[in-house]
Amino acid sequence: MSIAETFAKAKSENRSVLVGCMPAGFPTVDHSIEQMIAMHEAGCDVIEVELPYSDPVMDGPVIQKASDIALANGVRTRDTLKIIDAVSSAGATVVLMTYWNPIEKYGVDAFARDLAAAGATGLITPDLIPDEAAEWIAAADAHKIDRTFLVAPSSTDERIALTLANCRGFVYATALMGVTGARKTVSSQAPDLVRRIRAIDPEMPVGVGLGVGNGAQAAEVAAFADGVIVGSALIRCVLEAPERATGLANLRALSAELAEGVRRR
């Protein structure tokens, strides 16, 4: 299912889309595939695969740690594409989130081509702003990959408009000024940001990320956003589990709780 179809379907069901994030290759390639399929089966509408990177400046301690583990275990860019292939073949809608340098190194057009071939529908770029994205925009058009750029509470209306004009699929609204990671309470800046986005483009689906960790928070965000993006809390299920079976069970349970949350708007 494309991102547009996923958001349209959720809208027709009067609920939000649940986007669950997991780093590729964490802790190993096969285990990360198993985790992502479990998240999909337990109710994540979209699997956001994060490409592990040595210098993830937008990420808090949980994703940093998971990325470090994946890299220490030798995960490569081509493994990430293999993982996307496996997870999309299992029926999940997959988007990739990656810092820019690994794509630049791979070759921008070649990456868009191989990403599409692997079955991903979109790419989220946390450190690529539209101002620097001419090459990516052309490659994404050529290979029909949706582009998700980020907007933040600090973004001016002019920048929100520029970003929306270059997004396709959905826009990623960072709920607060900070890095990824679950917070005790949902940011109060998020509803205002979503309102400002809708005032500029009422059609573009808005996914809200940063700080959501449980079903109640998912429901709170689902009340005003088209999509709820959860990363660190899901990753922690695996990171903190004493053994693998418990980790997977906790991951399924939290995915199901979040999926229930986005239906409780």
Next chain:
Amino acid sequence: MPDLAGHFGRYGGRFVPEALVKALDELDAAYRSAKVDPEFQATFQDLLLNYAGTPSLLYRATRLSEKLGAEILLKREDLNHTGAHKVRNVLGQALLAKRMGKPRVIAETGAGQHGVASATAAALLDLECVVYMGETDTQRQALNVARMRMLGATVIPVTNGSRTLKDALNEALRDWVSTVDTTHYLLGTAAGPHPFPELVRDFVGGIGVEARAQCLEQIGRLPDAVAACVGGGSNAIGIFHAFVPDEGVRLYGFEAGGDGVETGRHAASITGGSVGVLHGNRTYLLQDEDGQTIESHSISAGLDYPGVGPEHAWLNDSGRAVYEPVTDSEAMAAFQLLCRTEGIIPAIESSHALAGAAKIVPRLREELGRTPTIVINLSGRGDKDVHTAGAYFGILDQNETVVPGENT
């Protein structure tokens, strides 16, 4: 250079989370207005003159000249307050922070020199200061940690990634994303997202302006070459910039070759790296086949960084400046040579410039058919390096270990 979006040819730009764009735009606007504000410039110049101790001397190093077979002029940035060129940058940026009404500054530091300079400027201008420093570096440079704390700064050891400068920079960026309303990121080198490369270059640009004027005054002509060490590249761009239009003046940047570029253990981004994006700008960097950053290695903590400022990348590609690696052992030989010929203990960073200059003398002599004149940027003093150098040369008594682990 750069263009309005901070590009030096294909290099530079802004590769940052959108959350930082507004702060960078505000910084850019504040800098543009400060640049043409006589009051700001007068305050900055007054601090440079009466507090930092600039203009620094241009010193004719007679005995070193004899040894190297060239006329060597040393730009004595080591005599500045806090012991390096970095004081120019921190004073400029701290004044900008005041101008923007931001009461807090954060900084990253490797060896601790930029951290100490930032803490100094923050104390002087009454700003809160938080310094991020890799845990490995806090152990290697315990004295600088103490200096920063004496000056009232908070030092936060960074325990993720490789626990060195690049991770300290990541952590400072993470802090900044959360605190941009109240905080200025006092970036320590002429790299990072626009407008930092341009802004830092301009704040340290006095080095080259002074050196150029001092040359004309002292020897009645411009030098044949200017040499500087290059890590992130702020001291080098600071001395190069004023000479770029002087086509007869060759510009040489010497990178940290560590154990030798061929060994893979080095910090030579231009001569041993490839083009990519790191810490907010497109430039040369050390990376693997997948674009993951590779850890750098150098005996000099101040050059131990896997990237380089974008203007150097551009000067390299355009051919205006030439970049070459200098190994740890070449740098340490030059360190010792300057100690013994001139009674000046240089920073190990600056020793790379001395060693590189020594290497180009025969080439220049052949090319020019006469004794070449070379201005070397002596970017910092070696007090902070006494233990590293002492251990390197084996002249520390075992009982004299001041910093744990330094002799091992």
